[in-house]
Amino acid sequence: MVEQPEQDLPRSVTIIDVARESGVSYSTVSRVLNGYEYVKESTRRRVLEAAERLGYVANLQARSLAGGRSQIVGLLVPGLDNDYIGEIIRGIDEELARNDYDLMLYTTHRRVGKETEYVKMIANGLTDGLLLIVPLIPSTYVDILHQQRFPYVLIDQSENGDTSSVVNATNWQGAYDATRYLVELGHRRIGFISGMMEISSAVERLEGYKSALDDCQIAFDESLVKQGNFWQPSGYAAAQELLRMDTPPSAIFSSNDLMAFGAMQAIREAGLDIPGDISIIGFDNIPMASIVHPKLTTVHQPLDQMGRVAAKLLLEQIEDPQKPARRITLGTQLIIRDSCRSFG
Amino acid sequence: MVEQPEQDLPRSVTIIDVARESGVSYSTVSRVLNGYEYVKESTRRRVLEAAERLGYVANLQARSLAGGRSQIVGLLVPGLDNDYIGEIIRGIDEELARNDYDLMLYTTHRRVGKETEYVKMIANGLTDGLLLIVPLIPSTYVDILHQQRFPYVLIDQSENGDTSSVVNATNWQGAYDATRYLVELGHRRIGFISGMMEISSAVERLEGYKSALDDCQIAFDESLVKQGNFWQPSGYAAAQELLRMDTPPSAIFSSNDLMAFGAMQAIREAGLDIPGDISIIGFDNIPMASIVHPKLTTVHQPLDQMGRVAAKLLLEQIEDPQKPARRITLGTQLIIRDSCRSFG
DNA sequence: CCTGAATTTGCAAGCGTTTGCAGAAAATGA
DNA sequence: TCATTTTCTGCAAACGCTTGCAAATTCAGG
Numbered sequence: 001m002v003e004q005p006e007q008d009l010p011r012s013v014t015i016i017d018v019a020r021e022s023g024v025s026y027s028t029v030s031r032v033l034n035g036y037e038y039v040k041e042s043t044r045r046r047v048l049e050a051a052e053r054l055g056y057v058a059n060l061q062a063r064s065l066a067g068g069r070s071q072i073v074g075l076l077v078p079g080l081d082n083d084y085i086g087e088i089i090r091g092i093d094e095e096l097a098r099n100d101y102d103l104m105l106y107t108t109h110r111r112v113g114k115e116t117e118y119v120k121m122i123a124n125g126l127t128d129g130l131l132l133i134v135p136l137i138p139s140t141y142v143d144i145l146h147q148q149r150f151p152y153v154l155i156d157q158s159e160n161g162d163t164s165s166v167v168n169a170t171n172w173q174g175a176y177d178a179t180r181y182l183v184e185l186g187h188r189r190i191g192f193i194s195g196m197m198e199i200s201s202a203v204e205r206l207e208g209y210k211s212a213l214d215d216c217q218i219a220f221d222e223s224l225v226k227q228g229n230f231w232q233p234s235g236y237a238a239a240q241e242l243l244r245m246d247t248p249p250s251a252i253f254s255s256n257d258l259m260a261f262g263a264m265q266a267i268r269e270a271g272l273d274i275p276g277d278i279s280i281i282g283f284d285n286i287p288m289a290s291i292v293h294p295k296l297t298t299v300h301q302p303l304d305q306m307g308r309v310a311a312k313l314l315l316e317q318i319e320d321p322q323k324p325a326r327r328i329t330l331g332t333q334l335i336i337r338d339s340c341r342s343f344g
Numbered sequence: 345m346v347e348q349p350e351q352d353l354p355r356s357v358t359i360i361d362v363a364r365e366s367g368v369s370y371s372t373v374s375r376v377l378n379g380y381e382y383v384k385e386s387t388r389r390r391v392l393e394a395a396e397r398l399g400y401v402a403n404l405q406a407r408s409l410a411g412g413r414s415q416i417v418g419l420l421v422p423g424l425d426n427d428y429i430g431e432i433i434r435g436i437d438e439e440l441a442r443n444d445y446d447l448m449l450y451t452t453h454r455r456v457g458k459e460t461e462y463v464k465m466i467a468n469g470l471t472d473g474l475l476l477i478v479p480l481i482p483s484t485y486v487d488i489l490h491q492q493r494f495p496y497v498l499i500d501q502s503e504n505g506d507t508s509s510v511v512n513a514t515n516w517q518g519a520y521d522a523t524r525y526l527v528e529l530g531h532r533r534i535g536f537i538s539g540m541m542e543i544s545s546a547v548e549r550l551e552g553y554k555s556a557l558d559d560c561q562i563a564f565d566e567s568l569v570k571q572g573n574f575w576q577p578s579g580y581a582a583a584q585e586l587l588r589m590d591t592p593p594s595a596i597f598s599s600n601d602l603m604a605f606g607a608m609q610a611i612r613e614a615g616l617d618i619p620g621d622i623s624i625i626g627f628d629n630i631p632m633a634s635i636v637h638p639k640l641t642t643v644h645q646p647l648d649q650m651g652r653v654a655a656k657l658l659l660e661q662i663e664d665p666q667k668p669a670r671r672i673t674l675g676t677q678l679i680i681r682d683s684c685r686s687f688g
Numbered sequence: 689c690c691t692g693a694a695t696t697t698g699c700a701a702g703c704g705t706t707t708g709c710a711g712a713a714a715a716t717g718a
Numbered sequence: 719t720c721a722t723t724t725t726c727t728g729c730a731a732a733c734g735c736t737t738g739c740a741a742a743t744t745c746a747g748g
Contacts, residue, residue, distance in 0.1 A: 005539055012468045012734095014733095014734055014735085015734065015735065016402070016734080024697075024698085025697065025698045026697080026698090026734090026735085027697075027698060027699075027700095027736080027737080028697055028698075030614070030734095030735065030736060030737085031696095031697085031736090031737090034736080036737055037435075037695095037697055038694090038695055038697085039695095039696070039697085040696060040697090041694080043697085053613065055461075055464065057461065057464050057465045057468050057543070058734090058735080059409075059468060059733085059734050059735070060405075060469050060470060061404075061405040061406075061408050061409045061414070061469070061470045061733085061734080061735090061737075062409050062703090062733070062734030062735040062736090063734075064405050064703090064735090065403075065406050065702095065703045065704065065705090065733090065734080065735070065736090066703055066735040066736040067592065067735085067736055068705065068733095068735070068736060068737095070405070072448075075449075080424075080430045080433050080434055080437070081430055081431070081434055082430075083427065083430075086424045086425055086426075086430060087425070088425050089421065089474070090424055093424070093449075093451050097451070101449075102449075102450065103448070104416075104446065104448050104449070105419075105437075105446075105448070105449045105450045105741085106447075107437050108443070109345045120399065120401055121401045124356045124401050124403065126404055126405045138686065138707085149472070166726095180727095189724075213567055232635060235723075243711090249638055261635045262635075265635065265637070268637060283646045287425070288635075289637070291576060291606075291609065291610060291632075292635070292636055292637070293606045293609070293636070293637055300368070307590075320713080339706080356704095358703095358704055359704065360704080366728075368728085369727065369728045369729080370704090370728090371705095371706080371707080371727075371729075371730095372726085372728075373705095373729060374704095374706060374729055375706090375707090375727085378705095378706080380707095382724090382725055382727095383725090383726070383727085384725080384726060385725090387726080387727085398742055402704085402705080403703085403704050403705070404705095405703085405704080405705090406703070406704030406706090406733090407704075407705050407706075408705085408733090409703090409704080409706090409732095409734065409735090410704075410705035410707080410732075411703070411706055411707075411732085411733065412704080412705065412706055412707095416741045481708065493712090577697085600714065612720055616708040618696040630745085640690085669719095
């Protein structure tokens with residue numbers, strides 16, 4: 001008979017080991033670990049020391065199964081192929097780290113067509129709350145969450161009554177400022193490259209543009225606005241269209257930086273100079289905006305702060321589910337760099 | 345006595361509900377859900393239908409607590425403020441989605457100084473495996489994982505014997521090709537901006553550069569290599585140093601695209617033209633490389649594919665923990681764009 | 689020294705699954 | 719037809735933790 005080697009994997013240390021080590025019951029250990037009030041100071045210390053000595057780390061699954069918090073929040077994003085989202089996540093992660101929360105990443109394109117099931121799974125799953133950076137909010141998402149009274153916060157989304165907590169930026173104002181800036185530089189024909197109009201921020205930016213023109217007594221010219229989709233290629237195409245016009249605009253306002261980059265490329269390919277021949281201004285102020293040449297003048301959107309605020313809001317809501325939904329709108333700011341020049 | 349309104353939240357449906365609904369025991373339900381072999385076809389169908397009807401979604405915490413898979417893999421990254429990582433994650437996410445796995449995101453900067461505890465927590469937590477995109481692999485990370493026989497895969501990391509599974513790219517070859525390309529264009533003095541030398545890929549790229557020079561009978565000149573850290577500002581600074589030299593290089597090879605962007609900026613600010621006065625070549629081929637002006641010639645690293653392959657490797661390992669560690673190295677490719685010109 | 693309130697601790701019942709074990713039912717072979 | 723296998727299904731014991739309940743201890747006031 002040969003002895004089985006029995007590779008005894010170092011079984012992870014549980015609350016029970018800590019209890020044994022410190023000579024108390026495991027429920028007491030649990031209480032200490034959860035900061036329960038009524039625990040004798042000496043006991044608390046003893047338990048803490050034992051936990052430390054044994055290198056104890058809580059098993060989140062068990063904890064959350066038993067009704068505690070999982071200390072995890074979910075983040076639902078369309079994708080990661082965009083600095084814009086990266087910036088937001090950075091803010092989120094920072095805030096969560098500060099509060100000892102972890103992050104679960106869900107991408108929406110994964111289950112096209114069955115968002116409902118997807119969200120249901122997320123909500124019933126191990127997360128304590130959900131952050132959504134979703135352009136189009138198929139109410140599919142929100143309805144279920146709301147109905148289940150599951151804590152969630154929408155980022156960069158405007159619609160929705162007051163049932164949802166939302167964090168966004170002053171899109172209208174930002175676009176207004178940018179347009180106004182262009183007008184003050186002497187531009188009269190200002191092209192506009194829009195985002196996907198299903199997204200509220202895209203609509204608001206267009207509105208801001210219109211309002212600024214209006215306030216400056218410049219007639220709105222439908223033919224100067226080209227539909228884009230927030231991605232670079234669409235900016236490229238839109239700019240080309242603009243340049244092909246009989247009297248092309250002397251400046252272009254792109255609804256986001258990525259499309260602005262595309263536009264810059266189109267302009268250059270047309271043999272024109274930026275800002276010599278044509279000025280361009282973006283929106284977002286992603287890191288790349290200050291790296292391209294010429295450096296892009298744009299509307300700064302405090303993305304990381306939006307993330308941070310959203311996380312904070314969510315944590316509050318997790319803490320106290322009764323908290324009413326809140327909407328927080330952060331200010332945008334015109335960042336003047338090198339892509340615009342006075343005209344005429 | 346007033347009736348409590350008793351907001352009965354729609355309690356999530358459990359395996360037991362499904363069992364009741366379909367008239368079998370809950371263990372049978374579990375078996376059906378897990379694709380256990382010995383279940384009568386009619387029973388299986390009945391259970392599946394009931395589950396569907398009730399809108400059942402498994403509780404991952406419970407499942408993983410009980411020893412099953414959580415269908416979640418962790419991803420440990422230094423941060424998200426870099427397209428480089430975004431690309432990799434995209435690949436990972438795609439592959440995971442295909443296999444119904446979810447992604448948990450962990451950032452290393454969170455627990456500086458207590459990586460050990462952090463990793464321990466991750467491993468003991470609910471993930472089935474861990475993917476690490478870590479520049480410097482403090483063996484702290486790997487040792488624990490290996491010791492606990494916890495499935496993990498390193499991405500873009502070369503060191504480590506054969507105990508760890510690794511996915512990376514041909515850094516040496518890529519750098520060799522780039523350098524050689526420059527030499528063939530007639531460049532003799534080629535500046536080199538390195539990455540953090542604690543990172544193996546940075547070292548390999550430098551080696552590739554040296555070897556190419558060597559093969560072309562060009563003496564290696566220590567003063568032409570400047571230390572960078574993979575971030576844009578360091579590329580800017582390094583390029584400035586290079587330009588200040590008595591006989592500045594006619595071309596610069598940057599260890600990654602981000603630093604190349606910085607270098608481009610420095611070059612422009614010095615009043616020089618790219619590629620007229622000086623050629624520049626990068627490494628990575630992040631999306632932005634084809635957007636900047638001039639479009640950056642660079643060494644393409646199949647980032648998303650690396651992510652996909654790493655995920656696949658990890659999944660295999662989760663499936664069969666006995667699988668020996670594997671190292672997969674993907675090829676790089678020189679992408680010629682507009683930032684280099686022949687010299688002399 | 690006694691009583692009752694305030695503290696402190698342990699017991700045990702879950703939380704929703706997986707799984708080993710064993711009994712029941714169906715299929716096979718003689 | 720009966721003894722064996724092979725399938726199928728249910729029971730009950732975990733998994734590691736939280737928490738209500740109650741017992742034990744301490745403490746203050748009389």
